Amino acid sequence: MTDSSSTSAIETVNISMTYRSGKVEVPALSNVNLTVNHGEFIAVMGPSGCGKSTLLHLLGGLMQPTSGKVIIDGIDISKLTDAERTAVRRNKIGYVFQRFNLLPTLSAKGNIELAKKIHGNGHLAHNGVSGILNMLGLSEKINFRPAELSGGEQQRVAIARAVVNRPSIVLADEPTGSLDSRNSRNVLQMLRDLNEKLNQTIVMITHDSEAASVASRVIEMKDGQILYPPSKFSYEPEFERLY
Numbered sequence: 001m002t003d004s005s006s007t008s009a010i011e012t013v014n015i016s017m018t019y020r021s022g023k024v025e026v027p028a029l030s031n032v033n034l035t036v037n038h039g040e041f042i043a044v045m046g047p048s049g050c051g052k053s054t055l056l057h058l059l060g061g062l063m064q065p066t067s068g069k070v071i072i073d074g075i076d077i078s079k080l081t082d083a084e085r086t087a088v089r090r091n092k093i094g095y096v097f098q099r100f101n102l103l104p105t106l107s108a109k110g111n112i113e114l115a116k117k118i119h120g121n122g123h124l125a126h127n128g129v130s131g132i133l134n135m136l137g138l139s140e141k142i143n144f145r146p147a148e149l150s151g152g153e154q155q156r157v158a159i160a161r162a163v164v165n166r167p168s169i170v171l172a173d174e175p176t177g178s179l180d181s182r183n184s185r186n187v188l189q190m191l192r193d194l195n196e197k198l199n200q201t202i203v204m205i206t207h208d209s210e211a212a213s214v215a216s217r218v219i220e221m222k223d224g225q226i227l228y229p230p231s232k233f234s235y236e237p238e239f240e241r242l243y
């Protein structure tokens, strides 16, 4: 077993990813080295097409890098079989997709319970599904279907679904991308609560400077690489006030 006190939550070693569509090769990531400590809340920013979603997919074990290693909680997932990688994903990772991917015929509660049934690993966050819905301010909407919920509410259900099994790592791809500012703030507050109260490690992709400002660290990407050190971002409140 791994000793989470001495390992990082996530570590990538020289990961590169080249997509192939037909004869065309599309390089999406090149030699990315990233270490995320337990309990960190990281925002990933950068222009469209720079490789953010590709990086998140690799961190989540949704696909394999062309080269390099992804180490989750001390486990090198690049060495695992598909089945073993799926098991690590189920036990340790909650994934929030940009499009909520909720099942339309199930209620909010049903969507979350289904995730628990499929991915259940025996642990249940707080006092179960109701506890999570409460925490997300959704307790009155548990029987509503996605079509009867606002975008922000659907996103909160999607986040509830991702965290119901209490993963130690939450990966969120533009969770506020399609929300208005009030719903964005709710979703961000929720992610911050999960990070602070449940000590979950969070990696969140965002284009939004306000969203990035809730993170403890911001990583900037460009052309398939992480920029070290990051350039001056407009998300910094001081910067915004100046201009």
Ligand SMILES: Nc1ncnc2c1ncn2[C@@H]1O[C@H](COP(=O)(O)OP(=O)(O)OP(=O)(O)O)[C@@H](O)[C@H]1O
Pocket (backbone or CB within 6 Å): 019, 020, 021, 026, 027, 028, 046, 047, 048, 049, 050, 051, 052, 053, 054, 055
């Ligand atoms: N399945 C795929 N097949 C071929 N090329 C792909 C595939 N997915 C992504 N790409 C390419 O890889 C590069 C990085 O894409 P990625 O989706 O990681 O960017 P991104 O930073 O998330 O962009 P955005 O901010 O627009 O979501 C782009 O050039 C994209 O066209």
Ligand SMILES: [Mg+2]
Pocket (backbone or CB within 6 Å): 052, 053, 054
């Ligand atoms: Mg993307």
